[in-house]
Amino acid sequence: MKHVDEYRDGKLARDLARRIAAEARADRCYRFMEFCGGHTHAISRYGVEDLLPANIRMIHGPGCPVCVLPMGRIDDAISLAKRPEVTLCTYGDLMRVPGSNGSSLLKTKAAGADIRMVYSTLDAIAIAANEPERQVVFFAIGFETTTPPTAMAIRLAQKKRLTNFTIFCNHVLTPSAIQKILEASDPDAVEIDGFIGPAHVSTIIGTTPYQRFATEFHKPVVVAGFEPLDVVQAILMLVRQVNESRAEIENQYIRAVSAEGNRRALAEIADIFETRESFEWRGLGEIPDSALRLREPYAQFDAERRFTIVTRPARDNPACECGAILRGAKRPRDCKLFGAACTPETPMGACMVSSEGSCAAYWAYGRFRDRETGLQRVGAP
Amino acid sequence: MCLAIPARVIELLPDEMARVSLDGVVVNASVALLEDVAIGDYVVLHVGYALAKIDEDEALRTLSLLREAALLGADA
Amino acid sequence: MNKYEPLGRKLDLRSGRVDLSHGSGGRAMARLIADVFHKAFDNEFLRAGNDQSVFDIAGGRMVMTTDGYVVSPLFFPGGDIGDLAVNGTINDIAMAGAKPLYMSASFIIEEGFPLADLARIAQSMGDASRAANVPIITGDTKVVERGKADGVFISTSCVGVVPAGLYLSGDRARAGDIILLSGSIGDHGVAVMSKRENLSFETQVLSDTAALHDLVAVMVEAAGASIRLMRDPTRGGLAATLNEIAHQSRVGVRIEEASVSVRPQVAAACELLGLDPLFVANEGKLVAFVAPEATEKLLAAMRAHPLGQDSARIGEVIEDEHCFVQMTTAFGGGRIVDWLSGEQLPRIC
Numbered sequence: 001m002k003h004v005d006e007y008r009d010g011k012l013a014r015d016l017a018r019r020i021a022a023e024a025r026a027d028r029c030y031r032f033m034e035f036c037g038g039h040t041h042a043i044s045r046y047g048v049e050d051l052l053p054a055n056i057r058m059i060h061g062p063g064c065p066v067c068v069l070p071m072g073r074i075d076d077a078i079s080l081a082k083r084p085e086v087t088l089c090t091y092g093d094l095m096r097v098p099g100s101n102g103s104s105l106l107k108t109k110a111a112g113a114d115i116r117m118v119y120s121t122l123d124a125i126a127i128a129a130n131e132p133e134r135q136v137v138f139f140a141i142g143f144e145t146t147t148p149p150t151a152m153a154i155r156l157a158q159k160k161r162l163t164n165f166t167i168f169c170n171h172v173l174t175p176s177a178i179q180k181i182l183e184a185s186d187p188d189a190v191e192i193d194g195f196i197g198p199a200h201v202s203t204i205i206g207t208t209p210y211q212r213f214a215t216e217f218h219k220p221v222v223v224a225g226f227e228p229l230d231v232v233q234a235i236l237m238l239v240r241q242v243n244e245s246r247a248e249i250e251n252q253y254i255r256a257v258s259a260e261g262n263r264r265a266l267a268e269i270a271d272i273f274e275t276r277e278s279f280e281w282r283g284l285g286e287i288p289d290s291a292l293r294l295r296e297p298y299a300q301f302d303a304e305r306r307f308t309i310v311t312r313p314a315r316d317n318p319a320c321e322c323g324a325i326l327r328g329a330k331r332p333r334d335c336k337l338f339g340a341a342c343t344p345e346t347p348m349g350a351c352m353v354s355s356e357g358s359c360a361a362y363w364a365y366g367r368f369r370d371r372e373t374g375l376q377r378v379g380a381p
Numbered sequence: 382m383c384l385a386i387p388a389r390v391i392e393l394l395p396d397e398m399a400r401v402s403l404d405g406v407v408v409n410a411s412v413a414l415l416e417d418v419a420i421g422d423y424v425v426l427h428v429g430y431a432l433a434k435i436d437e438d439e440a441l442r443t444l445s446l447l448r449e450a451a452l453l454g455a456d457a
Numbered sequence: 458m459n460k461y462e463p464l465g466r467k468l469d470l471r472s473g474r475v476d477l478s479h480g481s482g483g484r485a486m487a488r489l490i491a492d493v494f495h496k497a498f499d500n501e502f503l504r505a506g507n508d509q510s511v512f513d514i515a516g517g518r519m520v521m522t523t524d525g526y527v528v529s530p531l532f533f534p535g536g537d538i539g540d541l542a543v544n545g546t547i548n549d550i551a552m553a554g555a556k557p558l559y560m561s562a563s564f565i566i567e568e569g570f571p572l573a574d575l576a577r578i579a580q581s582m583g584d585a586s587r588a589a590n591v592p593i594i595t596g597d598t599k600v601v602e603r604g605k606a607d608g609v610f611i612s613t614s615c616v617g618v619v620p621a622g623l624y625l626s627g628d629r630a631r632a633g634d635i636i637l638l639s640g641s642i643g644d645h646g647v648a649v650m651s652k653r654e655n656l657s658f659e660t661q662v663l664s665d666t667a668a669l670h671d672l673v674a675v676m677v678e679a680a681g682a683s684i685r686l687m688r689d690p691t692r693g694g695l696a697a698t699l700n701e702i703a704h705q706s707r708v709g710v711r712i713e714e715a716s717v718s719v720r721p722q723v724a725a726a727c728e729l730l731g732l733d734p735l736f737v738a739n740e741g742k743l744v745a746f747v748a749p750e751a752t753e754k755l756l757a758a759m760r761a762h763p764l765g766q767d768s769a770r771i772g773e774v775i776e777d778e779h780c781f782v783q784m785t786t787a788f789g790g791g792r793i794v795d796w797l798s799g800e801q802l803p804r805i806c
Contacts (some may be wrong), residue, residue: 018454
């Protein structure tokens with residue numbers, strides 16, 4: 001695959017890692033957070049951490065929109081799907097996310113609800129157009145990468161004059177989440193030395209929105225491509241910034257990301273959506289100006305207005321350490337529930353719910369490392 | 382963040398759509414978010430939408446920077 | 458004067474549909490069986506026209522297996538539920554190192570199912586059965602009301618005989634054993650997925666459905682005493698199979714990603730959908746755990762066979778009380794290959 005395989009070259013990776021080891025100063029630790037769940041997944045899937053020297057630690061951030069979706073919103077989606085007139089369209093990622101009382105979209109579908117897994121909002125629009133008697137609700141989630149496809153769906157719905165299409169909007173914003181992490185005053189929090197900026201969110205928003213993390217918080221941000229070599233190169237760039245006491249926004253993903261981002265996408269988003277005053281993030285609590293809803297002129301496409309949804313807060317298990325893990329203060333194996341009550345089959349909190357969450361990634365890819373270093377608490381399958 | 386993959390535009394369709402190919406696997410995608418998409422362009426594909434064009438020159442530059450740094454590493 | 462047809466009029470295989478009378482044991486059912494199943498499977502056993510078939514056994518240890526086929530969609534690039542039913546069942550017998558002898562096939566058909574589709578499926582089964590030289594010698598037919606079956610469900614069983622001295626079992630792997638894989642992974646799952654609604658992508662990937670008993674016979678002949686076990690990685694993919702065996706044998710497994718073959722289009726389709734080929738179903742591949750000294754001999758024998766041309770050594774068995782399946786990634790790092798609980802779903806994140 002062009003533009004993919006070149007960035008998975010193992011030999012290049014090992015040589016680059018040696019470069020990193022040579023440049024990383026032996027007298028200090030480097031702690032970098034990769035914000036984006038896709039990066040967490042890539043790091044785990046390719047075993048990138050194995051190539052890094054021991055004094056570089058990757059902290060997995062909350063850039064997984066499935067993980068941070070509050071349970072109450074899943075409950076809302078399930079209620080919507082149970083209405084006989086509703087066809088709920090959703091991305092595959094959401095099917096197994098647990099709602100309250102062990103429910104899920106998958107189980108609700110098994111009980112007879114009309115829930116359809118789609119690959120694209122284009123499919124949901126097609127269903128609405130072909131089945132005018134159904135109320136088609138699209139379960140919209142995701143960071144800024146996934147918001148433009150939802151925006152374009154609204155445009156298409158307008159164009160086709162669909163009266164049976166709405167979205168249940170749960171789109172969230174990256175810079176607000178990064179800010180929350182930087183502002184968090186955790187006694188156990190580990191100081192983060194720099195961020196690996198999200199790849200595809202940045203194709204949309206550009207690199208400019210990260211500027212304030214450099215100027216106000218003095219944290220370097222390197223926007224990295226999606227492939228493991230991109231991540232390794234970005235780590236090298238971050239090490240250099242830290243060594244040189246620089247705090248700048250750098251762009252490693254120059255082949256797809258520009259400073260200003262995707263103008264058309266940003267214009268559509270600005271026209272169709274507005275920022276919610278506050279939104280609850282699972283594991284992080286309420287964050288102001290961190291999520292979107294439809295503007296008034298697009299009210300007819302808003303499922304929350306059409307179906308009068310009032311979200312009830314649903315609480316995570318008190319022993320769940322997701323909040324601390326999402327902020328980088330704790331690791332999966334520090335959580336009492338990990339591997340015991342909380343497994344991918346029976347996820348208790350945000351970090352286990354999606355394959356990109358820290359705990360899920362650690363479970364799926366990294367548990368054997370504890371065994372090798374003789375540490376306790378390795379989850380049994 | 383979101384799973385996106387570079388795919389090559391092989392045909393332009395009406396209504397701002399296109400057929401894109403990933404090593405022979407072909408899907409229909411919307412190119413409504415991009416301007417001046419041409420056959421042969423590589424685009425970043427996410428949930429059925431092309432979000433960005435891949436700049437071939439910048440890609441080559443990235444690869445050459447990678448290889449340069451790796452060479453230094455190989456000698457280290 | 459018209460010739461008297463004891464079974465009534467011939468079925469309209471082009472545009473007719475199955476109805477409840479075809480399952481009720483009367484003349485209509487006899488007509489269905491004759492026009493569809495006996496026609497496609499035709500052999501001396503079925504021609505005898507009994508509810509059971511009698512055969513001689515040469516002696517030795519018998520093997521028996523049973524399977525159910527509920528794949529959706531019923532027809533996919535490279536095959537259909539019929540091929541799957543015959544080949545898959547034969548493969549279960551073959552994985553014991555055994556020679557498959559005879560099969561049964563039982564059908565639960567949904568009212569309204571097109572006869573043309575049923576005939577097509579039966580024909581696939583007949584062709585696969587003849588190609589494998591494993592006749593379908595007995596069967597059953599039921600029809601259920603509309604909505605109570607997904608078109609058609611097929612249930613099979615097969616009997617075979619294991620050569621003397623051969624003991625293959627999932628609990629026989631031990632540290633030091635070498636793991637061989639007979640070809641590329643992910644083809645079947647991707648082929649089936651390409652036909653699912655709301656996931657429309659075009660691909661030339663075909664299901665790899667194939668009967669492996671002949672390949673197995675060649676392997677057993679080459680080094681049967683050195684083979685600990687064989688298994689075909691169907692649902693859940695190579696990952697599930699390796700994890701199952703690791704747990705059954707109480708060992709660990711270490712494989713090299715670079716040695717696991719994935720066709721470019723399969724890799725591309727998996728990238729598109731966010732799937733890992735390790736978890737995608739196969740229907741014409743096997744893994745074999747073998748004593749290390751027999752590795753080269755077995756690989757040579759496998760590669761000489763059309764169904765094993767891309768055979769490769771993919772890893773080894775190690776001591777590990779946690780029974781992890783570890784993988785060295787092509788990138789050079791390490792990871793474990795998890796044992797998924799449910800089906801892998803396409804993802805956007």
